[in-house]
Every structure is written in C-alpha cells, then in structure tokens.
Amino acid sequence: MITTVVGSYPKLSPDAGAPSLRAAISRHDAGRITVEELRRVEDDVTREVIQEQIDAGIDLITDGQIRRDDGQTYFARGIKGFTINGLIRYFDTNTYYRHPIPERRLEWQGAIGVGDLEFAVAHSARPVKGVITGPYTLARLSQMGCYRDLRSLVMDLVPILNREALALQQAGAEVVQFDEPAILQHKDDFDLFAEAVEGVTRGVTARTAVYTYFRDVSGIHSRLFQLPVDIIGLDFVAGPANYDLVRDFPPDKMLGFGIVDARNTCLETVEEIASAIGRVSRVVSPDRLHVNPSCGLDFLPRKSARAKLARLVDGVRRAQEVRS
Amino acid sequence: MTRGLLTTAVGSYPKPEYVLRARARVARGEVSPKEMEELEKRATAHWIRIQEELGMDILVDGEMYRGDMVAYFAENWEGFTTSGLVRSYGNRYYRKPVAVGPVGRSRPTTLEWWRYAQSLTPRPVKGMLTGPYTIVDWSFNEYYPTREAFLMEVARAVHDEAVDLAKAGAEYIQIDEPAISTRPEEMEMAARALAVVTRGLEAFTITHVCYGDFAAVFPQLAALPVDMLDLETANSNYNLLDLIRQHSFGKCLSMGVVDVHHHETESVEQVKEGIRKGLEVLSPERLYIDPDCGLKTRTEEESVAKLRVMVAAVREVKEELGIE
Numbered sequence: 092m093i094t095t096v097v098g099s100y101p102k103l104s105p106d107a108g109a110p111s112l113r114a115a116i117s118r119h120d121a122g123r124i125t126v127e128e129l130r131r132v133e134d135d136v137t138r139e140v141i142q143e144q145i146d147a148g149i150d151l152i153t154d155g156q157i158r159r160d161d162g163q164t165y166f167a168r169g170i171k172g173f174t175i176n177g178l179i180r181y182f183d184t185n186t187y188y189r190h191p192i193p194e195r196r197l198e199w200q201g202a203i204g205v206g207d208l209e210f211a212v213a214h215s216a217r218p219v220k221g222v223i224t225g226p227y228t229l230a231r232l233s234q235m236g237c238y239r240d241l242r243s244l245v246m247d248l249v250p251i252l253n254r255e256a257l258a259l260q261q262a263g264a265e266v267v268q269f270d271e272p273a274i275l276q277h278k279d280d281f282d283l284f285a286e287a288v289e290g291v292t293r294g295v296t297a298r299t300a301v302y303t304y305f306r307d308v309s310g311i312h313s314r315l316f317q318l319p320v321d322i323i324g325l326d327f328v329a330g331p332a333n334y335d336l337v338r339d340f341p342p343d344k345m346l347g348f349g350i351v352d353a354r355n356t357c358l359e360t361v362e363e364i365a366s367a368i369g370r371v372s373r374v375v376s377p378d379r380l381h382v383n384p385s386c387g388l389d390f391l392p393r394k395s396a397r398a399k400l401a402r403l404v405d406g407v408r409r410a411q412e413v414r415s
Numbered sequence: 416m417t418r419g420l421l422t423t424a425v426g427s428y429p430k431p432e433y434v435l436r437a438r439a440r441v442a443r444g445e446v447s448p449k450e451m452e453e454l455e456k457r458a459t460a461h462w463i464r465i466q467e468e469l470g471m472d473i474l475v476d477g478e479m480y481r482g483d484m485v486a487y488f489a490e491n492w493e494g495f496t497t498s499g500l501v502r503s504y505g506n507r508y509y510r511k512p513v514a515v516g517p518v519g520r521s522r523p524t525t526l527e528w529w530r531y532a533q534s535l536t537p538r539p540v541k542g543m544l545t546g547p548y549t550i551v552d553w554s555f556n557e558y559y560p561t562r563e564a565f566l567m568e569v570a571r572a573v574h575d576e577a578v579d580l581a582k583a584g585a586e587y588i589q590i591d592e593p594a595i596s597t598r599p600e601e602m603e604m605a606a607r608a609l610a611v612v613t614r615g616l617e618a619f620t621i622t623h624v625c626y627g628d629f630a631a632v633f634p635q636l637a638a639l640p641v642d643m644l645d646l647e648t649a650n651s652n653y654n655l656l657d658l659i660r661q662h663s664f665g666k667c668l669s670m671g672v673v674d675v676h677h678h679e680t681e682s683v684e685q686v687k688e689g690i691r692k693g694l695e696v697l698s699p700e701r702l703y704i705d706p707d708c709g710l711k712t713r714t715e716e717e718s719v720a721k722l723r724v725m726v727a728a729v730r731e732v733k734e735e736l737g738i739e
C-alpha cells in the first residue's frame with residue numbers, strides 16, 4: 092500500500108515563525124517586496140509542506156500546489172490564447188477560482204509546471220507526483236470563448252497538456268496525474284472524455300493517473316476503469332457507492348482510494364480508516380492501493396490537514412498489522 | 416392608482432473606517448466590547464439616515480456589527496467554535512465555524528440590533544437572518560452524524576430567532592440562502608429546513624439567493640416556503656426574468672437592478688430599462704427593487720451612488736406609469 096495525496100495542501104501555517112505566503116503576497120501586491128522575494132517565500136513554504144507530508148509518513152508527495160491560485164488559472168495563464176475573467180465557484184465548494192476564457196485558438200507556448208516540479212523533486216526525499224488539471228475538466232471550468240463547442244476546446248487542450256505531461260515526466264515526476272472531477276458532473280460526455288484521456292497520456296511512460304472526486308462514478312465506472320492509465324482515483328467519502336462499483340476493478344490497475352474527508356475537519360479514527368481499507372481490500376488487493384484523502388487538502392486549515400495525513404498513515408499501518 | 420415597486424436593500428453596507436479599525440483593536444483588547452457597540456450603533460444610525468434621505472421604502476440595518484454572515488450566528492450560538500484559516504480564493508482567507516456540540520441559541524441573537532435600528536425610523540426595518548442551509552454548508556461539522564441532522568437543528572434555532580423578530584414587530588423577515596442552489600440533489604432537504612424556519616411566522620418572508628445555476632433548480636426555488644424571492648438579476652443582464660416567464664411563479668420578486676461587483680454606477684436609464692423588463696413579467700405590487708446583493712464590498716460613495724440611481728429610476732418609472 093502506498094500513501095499519497097491528491098494534490099493541494101493548505102498554504103498558511105499557524106506555527107509561530109513559519110514563513111507567511113499570505114503576508115508576502117499582500118506585500119508584493121502593495122509593491123513593498125519584489126517578485127523574487129515573493130518567489131523565495133513560495134520556495135520556503137513549498138519546502139515546509141513537502142517536509143510536513145514526509146513527516147506524516149506519506150510515500151508519494153506533491154509540492155502542495157503552493158504556487159497555484161487554483162488548478163485552472165495555473166495552467167490557463169501558461170497557455171497562449173487564454174485570458175482570465177472574474178471569480179466563479181469551484182464545484183459545490185465554498186471556494187472560488189478565476190474563470191479562464193479562450194479568446195483565441197489555444198496554442199502551446201512552453202512548459203508550465205516544470206520549474207515547480209523540479210524544485211519539489213530537488214527538495215524531497217520521497218518521489219513526487221506531477222498533477223495536471225485534465226483537458227476535460229479544464230475545458231469545462233473555462234468559458235467557451237471563441238470555441239463553438241466543448242469538443243473542439245477539449246481536443247485543442249489535449250496536445251498542449253500532453254506536452255506538459257511529457258515535460259513533467261522528463262523533470263522527474265514519479266506519477267503524472269490528471270485531475271478530472273468534472274466528468275462526474277457530466278457523465279454523458281464520457282466518450283469525449285475517454286478520447287481526451289487517451290490523447291493526453293499518449294507517449295507518457297511514467298505511471299499515469301486519472302483522479303475523480305466530489306461524487307461517485309456510478310454509470311461510467313466500467314468504462315472509467317478501462318482507460319489507458321495505471322491509477323484511477325475515486326472519492327469514497329463523497330461517493331460511498333464507489334465501494335460497490337470497484338467490484339469490477341480490473342486486476343492490472345491501481346486504485347486511488349480516497350477515504351479521509353478533505354472537506355471536513357472531523358478527524359476519522361484509526362479504526363475507521365483501517366476498516367475502510369479492510370473493506371476495499373476484499374476486492375482490490377492492498378498492494379494495488381494508493382491510499383489518499385478524498386480530494387486536495389486546501390479546503391482545510393493547515394493543522395487539520397496535518398492531522399488528517401498522520402491519521403491516514405496510522406490507519407494504513409493498522410490495516411497492515413491486522414493482515415499480518 | 417396601482418401601488419408597488421417598493422425599494423429595499425439586500426442586507427449589508429460598507430462599514431465606516433472607524434468601525435473597521437475598532438474591530439481590529441477589539442481583537443487585541445484595546446477597545447472594549449461596549450465601546451465597539453457604541454461605534455456600531457453610530458454606524459447603524461448613519462446608514463438608517465442615508466436610506467431615509469434617499470427615500471427607500473424598506474430599510475436594513477446594514478450589518479455594521481456582523482463580520483461574515485455565517486460566522487456571526489455561529490459566534491453567538493452554543494455548539495460552534497471557529498476553525499483555523501481556510502482559503503476562499505487567491506490570497507483571501509477566512510475562519511469557518513465548526514459544529515462541535517448541539518448547536519442553538521441561548522438567547523436572541525439579532526433582536527436587540529433590530530430593535531435599535533427600528534427605533535431610529537418610522538419606516539419598516541427588515542429582520543435579517545442567515546438560512547439554515549447556508550449556515551450548514553459554510554461550516555465544518557464535527558458533531559452531527561449527518562448533514563440533515565445538523566441542518567434541522569440549525570433550522571429550529573433560526574426559526575426561534577425569526578419568531579422573536581416577528582413578535583417584536585418586524586414586518587419583513589429575510590432569510591438569506593446564498594448557498595441553497597449549490598446542490599440540486601439537496602434542494603428538497605434545504606427547502607424542508609426553510610419551511611421549519613418560516614412555519615407559522617407572522618411576517619412577510621423573503622429569501623435572497625445568489626451564485627448558482629438557477630435554471631437547473633428554478634421550479635424548486637419558485638416553490639420555497641417564503642413570500643418573496645430576492646435574485647441578483649442585473650449582473651446576468653436580466654436573463655433570470657426569462658425563468659419567471661417560463662415557470663409558474665406565484666411569489667413576489669425582489670429584483671436586483673445594480674451590480675454590486677462593479678465600481679461603476681449604472682445610469683438611471685439603464686436601471687429604468689431593467690425595471691421595465693421586470694414589469695413585463697410581474698405586476699408592480701409583486702415587484703420590489705433592490706441592489707443585486709449586499710453592498711459591503713463597495714465603498715460608501717459607490718453604495719450611495721448606486722442606491723441613489725436605483726431610487727431615482729424607480730421614481731421616474733412610477734411617474735411614467737402612474738404607480739403610487
């Protein structure tokens with residue numbers, strides 16, 4: 092069993108003396124520090140959250156996405172043709188992101204997250220995941236702009252994000268993960284989604300993952316499990332129906348098992364986590380599990396995120412003891 | 416002559432500098448709660464006077480003594496604590512209420528403030544409450560086994576508050592539910608909770624909703640157990656009025672005619688145009704006029720300018736159409 096995270100990690104530490112990204116951004120916005128000084132604070136916070144994940148016992152980490160305002164604009168700002176519009180709600184969460192608009196036909200103009208990934212790899216004793224907002228979700232969370240239909244927007248994003256995936260692999264990503272929560276809101280689009288996943292992973296030899304969250308995968312599960320990727324991530328907190336659906340989980344794939352609620356501070360007990368692992372292990376053997384929180388941890392205060400990861404690791408250990 | 420087109424506001428107004436400064440100092444113990452209350456009263460009186468001078472019909476107290484619309488209730492009720500900082504978007508953070516025990520009031524929460532505001536004016540002042548669904552959705556839950564259990568307990572507390580306001584003489588009671596359309600699958604449960612709040616209430620009840628895919632849930636919105644729905648219509652170019660045209664709608668509508676997210680003030684002509692669009696779908700008796708949402712994010716000058724244009728536009732439309 093591998094312990095991992097879905098991606099984001101809370102940016103603000105409550106600890107005295109910890110570097111404050113919040114203060115640094117305000118100072119930068121007020122013109123009191125340079126962009127280089129702001130980058131140094133981002134570096135410090137990134138090192139800090141990498142260490143927190145490692146200290147919690149997480150095997151496969153991310154950079155915590157400290158430098159991302161949100162998962163959409165981080166990529167949209169790096170793709171030629173996008174402009175960024177006003178705030179809009181992110182799914183059913185009480186958080187907001189800025190709405191990307193493709194004003195002109197989208198074009199690749201360079202790698203986006205490679206510098207951040209290289210930084211994380213250089214500062215982590217553990218392997219690092221590269222996380223990309225997948226083409227379907229990025230299109231769905233953008234306006235249509237100059238595109239006449241969703242398909243052409245998705246299919247223009249595919250080669251751009253495929254180059255990004257190849258660049259992350261080159262930079263040392265252990266796993267290249269595509270976050271695709273939007274497909275669960277629009278299951279009728281599965282054919283387009285499958286075509287996009289196939290295209291975006293083409294030529295990637297690192298292990299690949301597609302992560303879904305915020306709902307269950309009923310209605311699309313068997314087709315989802317056949318996608319040409321190595322790891323499929325499911326949210327078992329928002330989607331308890333997933334326990335039944337993974338009875339069809341194919342033997343050649345790994346399951347991203349999202350069991351700790353990353354949207355509520357209520358701390359699961361070690362027994363709850365261990366028994367959830369026991370339950371899913373009846374159909375997916377433990378050596379094929381990536382155990383992680385239900386979604387990114389940025390919805391929680393830092394202390395709670397830390398406690399959740401520590402608990403997740405304890406739960407995994409307990410489950411291993413029970414088996415051995 | 417027909418009557419109608421009464422003017423009102425959604426709830427919050429910007430706090431004057433002396434209130435904002437004092438709030439920060441209360442947190443540091445440099446200003447006593449009593450002194451703080453005096454400043455908040457002064458600011459409330461200021462806004463009541465502004466609204467009277469502008470000639471608005473139904474006034475609000477402006478919420479000088481409230482921070483966040485959910486946190487305000489949680490801070491004053493039993494059973495809640497406050498979380499560490501969580502991110503809303505970009506560099507914006509807030510503290511979220513956390514239910515840690517049975518939640519509810521030990522004494523009336525808003526009653527004294529309503530009484531104070533109403534003592535300053537002969538015009539009706541609305542009682543302003545936050546709805547149960549929004550309180551639950553914007554809080555962490557570490558106590559209740561289900562969302563529904565949490566929701567129904569909150570609904571009972573909001574109901575008690577509404578009853579106190581009605582008994583004290585509040586003719587209008589608004590229960591804000593900005594989150595209510597977040598999850599179509601929970602609308603039925605949210606409506607049941609709102610029914611608990613308004614059951615047997617002797618007052619004209621209003622609910623304000625914003626941010627959402629209203630088209631998907633409009634029949635449910637139109638059936639909410641309140642007398643009037645308050646919608647932000649200006650910022651969607653009055654497209655929401657089409658929904659009223661397309662569905663059976665038996666309620667009154669409080670129609671937003673100025674966009675609260677923009678600094679620029681609309682012209683009287685623009686607002687008149689909006690009001691005329693409203694009158695195409697509803698009679699003046701059933702149509703109330705207000706800004707799209709609370710004005711607390713605008714400056715005082717911007718807020719007053721927007722309200723002045725709104726009142727002037729209503730006056731001109733009334734004259735043109737012979738409405739009293």
Ligand SMILES: [Zn+2]
Nearest residue numbers: 624625708709
């Ligand atoms: Zn609103």
